[in-house]
Amino acid sequence: MPRFSYRAVDSAGDIISGEMEVADRRALVQHLRKQGYMPLQAEPREGGARKGARKTKTRGRRGGDGRMDGEALVLFTRELATLLGAGLPLDRALSTIAQQTQTDAGASVAQGLLDRVRGGASLADALSERGEIFPNYYVGLVRAGEAGGSLNGVLEDLADTLERQRALAHEVRAALNYPILVLIAAGISIVILLVGVIPEFEPLFEDAGAALPFTAKAVLAVSQGFREYWWTLPVGALVVFVIAQRMRRSDAMRARLDDLALRLPVFGQVVRKSEAARFCRTLGTLLANGVDVVPALDMGIETVGNARMSRDLAAVSPQLRRGQGLAGPLEATGVFPALAVQLMQVGETSGQLSKMLMTVAGIYDEEVRRDTRKMVSLLVPVVTLVLGAVVATIIGAILSAILSTYDLPL
Template sequence: MARKPKSAVKSKLYQWKWTGKGPGGRRVSGELIATEKAEVERVLNGQRIMVKNIRRKSGLGGGMGTIKPRDIMIFARQLATMIKAGVPMLQGFEVVAETLKKPVMRALVQELMDDVAAGSSFSEALRKHPKHFDQLFCNLIEAGEQSGALDHMLEKVAAYKEKIETLKGRVKKALYYPVAVIGVGIGVTALLLIKVVPQFESLFNGFGAELPAPTRMTIAMSEFAQQYWWWGIILLVGTIMLIRQGMRRSEPFAYRMHALALRIPVIGDILDKSSVSRYSSTLATTFGAGVPLVEALNTAAGASGNKVYERAIQQVRDDVSTGQQLHFAMRLTEQFPALAVQMVGIGEEAGSLDAMLNRVAAYYEEEVDNKVDALTSLLEPFIIVFLGVLVGGLVVSMYLPIFELGSVL
């Protein structure tokens, strides 16, 4: 068996913390990302630093933070600025790495720089990290390398990432706000039932009279909550974990859950318009960069954020690959709004498909924003009434016997 060349073996990067003395005997310290201690020493010696101590902190995966889409967006913008300024790519990598705060991001940029220095193209280096650089990112960079407009493509992908993350934030706001407030209300109610109501119950035992029906019902709920509250927590956590695992491991189950989410009143409409906006924005960005339409549709399917739309876009891709027009293929799925289909049809006829897709994305992004604001305004009075009835009802039911006792006296 042929032995693997040493150069082909990928070295693991570590975070190194060092202290030493700089020119003039001044004490200095810092951190570096490198594969081994000797490499850190060589870098510091090149900067005329007398090394006193070097300590390894962690590997690429542990204790160095996590890479988020915003980090990738910042990296793309900074590298685009370097390339536009005429800085060579390898030097641009070094400058960008120094400005990044997260060690894990600096390590990732270091790996990209090493791959490019070894002879790989930028897009090939990116494809080695599919977890952080999706197909759209790699396709756009490859198109930029071929057309000589890499800085433009980096700016385009950064703008796309920013738009998608903003849209995701709006959708999360629509989902998290009511869940968080109602969750707090249920938590306060549970606390009252488990801790406060038993104190009143011991007081009522000395009254020697029959308690009002609301009070008896509250006491019964309190006894049930005291006995089975931990079962409720286990059931809730278990249900959430089962759903998440089921969606990860079973494609049909994930599809059914996503289809169910689209049917939820108001929330489903927001998710629906969000998927249309993400599909349109992704397709406009990739197709406008010169990526073939069929391949662009394949990328857009994965970026839609919903399994129902993902399957519909894959159907559109199959129809387009057989010669069907895009807007007609979209209509055949019976999933896309009529307005989006009509606007895409106009864009195809006018020869400005990417521009029209951008308009579709902007329109539905604004629709999502308006729906989220409307939902927030609609839910605020509902939540106030819900919490008032829930918590206020418990308090009133506990004070009813006291009020009746006061009237008798």
């Protein structure tokens, strides 16, 4: 049977960890719950299994800036939700995470939040002071959960939302890895030809002069220039990087680039649907947890990374304040197709808008996966053909130069 490592909370609120051989993850979770533990994590593990469980060693307070990446934020949110669901008070849950969490960043952040909560601040207020980690929609959901007495449920929803967003982004990046590897491999092959192969043939062509074909002269010139001025490549890359960073800081230029991204074939659809899925899932989660539609909309817009789409969606907020529904103004933006708008209209009519928004988000997630596969299926052959043509041109130029040098018929 496969081996799984796990982390769970015991009845005293301590985090325990261990390994066990079970049929699958579900069986492990059921076994832990029968033992009176609240599961935190259950992951497949290679190697020998430990028998039983052991308490995670308590750690002291940590230094550092306490910055968390996306994975650490998901883990922190999930652990806090589980501890609260197990009946621990908020300060005890934060103390447990600060002392026993597996990530330094999570421990540092939890300790800072614990200090603020013990000082009389609400969790939402404490989170709002760490805006570089916790976005506004995260804080808004926690505030709604505290007001409604459902904080652990809100945190579970947040963890689910963050995990789905990370999973989708990971799938897109993973799908693009292959064409990137093809591009890198082909680039290395071209460099080897220019630096290592072509110089070996240069002595053969020294006396040929004007007799060489144009393509051969061009390839020889590129090879010589590459060897003599190779340093221009890293310098050029650095210049491009600096310019790109400045362009990212310019709102006007960023808006133009984002608008261009939406206009690109296939890729534009992936960007549009990915942003729309994130917006719908965030808005649906906020509405489901009691946040009013206008502030929920504003928080949802903050999660949209494309400046053009964010600007279009921002035009909806004033119309909502005037008492209009959500579906009509969203349809006018052109961000959502007719089917998505119809589902939202049904949700507004039936009082299940949050549920329909989550449905729309799920539809878009699946379409992003499908469009990404389509994009990769188109991109790989194009990249292969273009780079293959470059390599073939270099080799053909050398062969033609050899043939012309020795006056051999083609």
